Amino acid sequence: MSIPLRTRIKFCGLTRPEDVDAAVAAGADALGFVLWPGSKRAIDEQRLAKLCARVPAFVTRVGLFVDPDPTLVSRCAEHLDLLQFHGGESPATCMAAGRPWIKALRMRDGLDLHAAAEAYGGAQALLLDAYRPGVPGGTGETFDWSRIPASLAKPVILAGGLTPDNVAEAIAAVAPFAVDVSGGIEAAPGVKDAARMAAFLQAVRRADDERLGA
Numbered sequence: 001m002s003i004p005l006r007t008r009i010k011f012c013g014l015t016r017p018e019d020v021d022a023a024v025a026a027g028a029d030a031l032g033f034v035l036w037p038g039s040k041r042a043i044d045e046q047r048l049a050k051l052c053a054r055v056p057a058f059v060t061r062v063g064l065f066v067d068p069d070p071t072l073v074s075r076c077a078e079h080l081d082l083l084q085f086h087g088g089e090s091p092a093t094c095m096a097a098g099r100p101w102i103k104a105l106r107m108r109d110g111l112d113l114h115a116a117a118e119a120y121g122g123a124q125a126l127l128l129d130a131y132r133p134g135v136p137g138g139t140g141e142t143f144d145w146s147r148i149p150a151s152l153a154k155p156v157i158l159a160g161g162l163t164p165d166n167v168a169e170a171i172a173a174v175a176p177f178a179v180d181v182s183g184g185i186e187a188a189p190g191v192k193d194a195a196r197m198a199a200f201l202q203a204v205r206r207a208d209d210e211r212l213g214a
């Protein structure tokens with residue numbers, strides 16, 4: 001008999017020490033740090049080291065890359081538990097980093113999730129995000145959750161436009177392994193809002209109670 005898991009929560013795009021502390025205090029399972037210079041939420045390696053040093057054991061530190069130079073990945077890896085590849089990286093490129101990784105897939109028309117789950121068989125999970133041409137992530141937009149098959153060979157991390165107001169509906173529709181949010185818990189790009197983080201956490205917990213019949 002398998003025991004249903006509570007939905008894991010990843011907050012992405014943290015840039016400030018006080019936001020890291022607030023996210024940990026709220027109860028996030030994983031924190032994401034954007035190492036792609038094109039993002040409004042980008043941080044450099046020095047800031048990554050400082051922010052990651054504040055993260056306690058049992059909270060996963062995730063580094064987010066978009067078609068990175070492998071030397072950047074290896075320089076950052078010592079601070080990280082998990083790599084998130086958010087660009088057009090091939091399975092071989094993701095594997096070559098030699099660290100646990102997840103693959104973000106943007107839900108463009110025609111994407112075959114079963115084929116992707118097979119191709120990215122070395123991933124810990126697939127992060128499914130909204131597709132907007134030319135924008136690799138952090139769009140603040142949802143996608144049609146009914147496109148996600150009920151059964152997939154990889155755990156699903158649901159992303160894209162989640163907020164404290166819609167995350168319960170998303171969990172009821174998809175029952176993902178985890179949810180990922182960036183813009184929905186912000187006061188401004190890269191500036192998280194402690195009250196919205198807490199509200200998001202509470203909404204997930206309530207949805208889980210509903211789902212698991214607690």
Ligand SMILES: O=C(O)c1ccccc1NCC(=O)[C@H](O)[C@H](O)COP(=O)(O)O
Nearest residue numbers: 012039136137138140160161181182183
């Ligand atoms: O957040 C960014 O600026 C970003 C830029 C480039 C690639 C990925 C990026 N974010 C990735 C994430 O994991 C976000 O949490 C995910 O895209 C959802 O963002 P949002 O729709 O704002 O919740």
